Amino acid sequence: MSYLDTTVDVYKAAALTPDVGLCCTTSPIWQLPGLSMPKIMQEMNYGCGTTVHPRDLVNSPSILYVGVGGGMELLQFSYFSRKKSGVIGVDVVDEMLAASKQNFVQAEQENDWFDQDFVELRKGDALDLPVENASIDVAAQNCLFNIFKAEELKKALEEMYRVLKPHGRLVMSDPICNQEMPAHLQEDEKLRALCLSGSIPMHEYIKMLTDVGFGTVEVRAKRPYRILSPNHYAVDQNIIIESLEVCAIKDPMPADGPCVFTGKAAIYYGQEDYLDDHKGHVLLQNQPQAVCDKTANALAELGRDDIHITPSTYFYDGGGCC
Structure with a gap:
């Protein structure tokens, strides 16, 4: 079994039985006028930050969200794009797609402005997105890409770049670790699936984005996330993991290199x-x-x-x- 198969199994279980402790989001849930967030969506919030920033979401953009979770951020995005299929959610886990779809029934009951047609759910892989070239204004993922090893991460970022329109925005939240992650933890399939041991240093994370072609990168937040301590893991010292929120913009690459705002x-x-x-x-x-x-x-x-x-x-x- 590969680490990606392990990841599917972890999130299949989390779809069938909500696991409140699976991830620990470090950003508050947006409180928006007229938006009621179903409790089940909050319990299935398997992210480490937020990718919903109103300044990215003007003029009813076309939005792609990869890794649907319980649908919480899909609902938040649809608040800003109230049109049929204005938000596309892609996930490889059938059970997660089914759970998210069911949660939208509750969301429609709690929000008179919301129509389930605002969100289109698609079965698909982050490494081969079922989305047309240059068709998306804002793409997002929350605490998913850190699971990938370098080769798969590069492919996932290339796919996001492919589907974005010129000057489109990729908004991401992932754990990072600026210490050296021990090799035995990196190879632990369960820890990688739990968004812990796949964390890479911030400068490598940003370089992955600019190497794909994003000309502008904004570091929007960096917060404490988790500690891998000798009390619980086979490590010699505390491994500090942080939550990073970034926006990579599909701007042309400047001749003198990317613009990275920290x-x-x-x-x-x-x-x-x-x-x-x-x-x-x-x-x-x-x-x-x-x-x-x-x-x-x-x-x-x-x-x-x-x-x-x-x-x-x-x-x-x-x-x-x-």
Whole structure:
């Protein structure tokens, strides 16, 4: 049995009997006007963060969500795209698709605005999505891709890139680990299926996205998630796992490399009203400007004593200059 078969078995069981402790989401459930979230969906929230960000969801976009879980994020996405098949949910586990479909019956009873036709469920694999090229505005996955090993992860990201329209957005939430994950844990099929031992360092995670072709990456949140301690696992020291939320945008790749926003800002406090670096960046006097890491490095290399570059916060909320 492969680790992917083990994953299917784990989530088949979680579909048949909701497992509240399977994942530990680190983001609050969106409270939106007129949205009632069925209890069963909350119990089947098998994610480690959130992929629902209203700023991505204007103008009733076409949305793809891979790994449907109990349907919670599908319902949240449909709140912003109230049209037939406005949200497509793809899953390889028949039992999870059936459970999600049944949960939408309850959601329709609790929400007078919701129609089950807003969500189209499709049987399919993240490595071979049943979705047309360049047909999706926003694609998302929550705590799924970290299960994959490198080769499968690359294929899953390529598939997401393929189905997105130009400037479309891939929003993801996954566990990461900046320590070296012991090999015996990486090869533990159950731990990988439980979204623990497949965690990779943040810089590798971001590089996987940019290698596929995403020209802009936003790190929107980084929070504590789990600890693999010697008390419970065969490790010599605590292995710290964090939850990462990112948005990768299908922008053209800049000639000088991708724009990766990690929450840095530049502040110019010189004598002039503004600073123009003649590379497309204008900093107003004493006004913080969000910048990508590449631009932050370029400004620092100017060697000026009137520019302050803040450290990464890993909570980028838009408005950046690149």
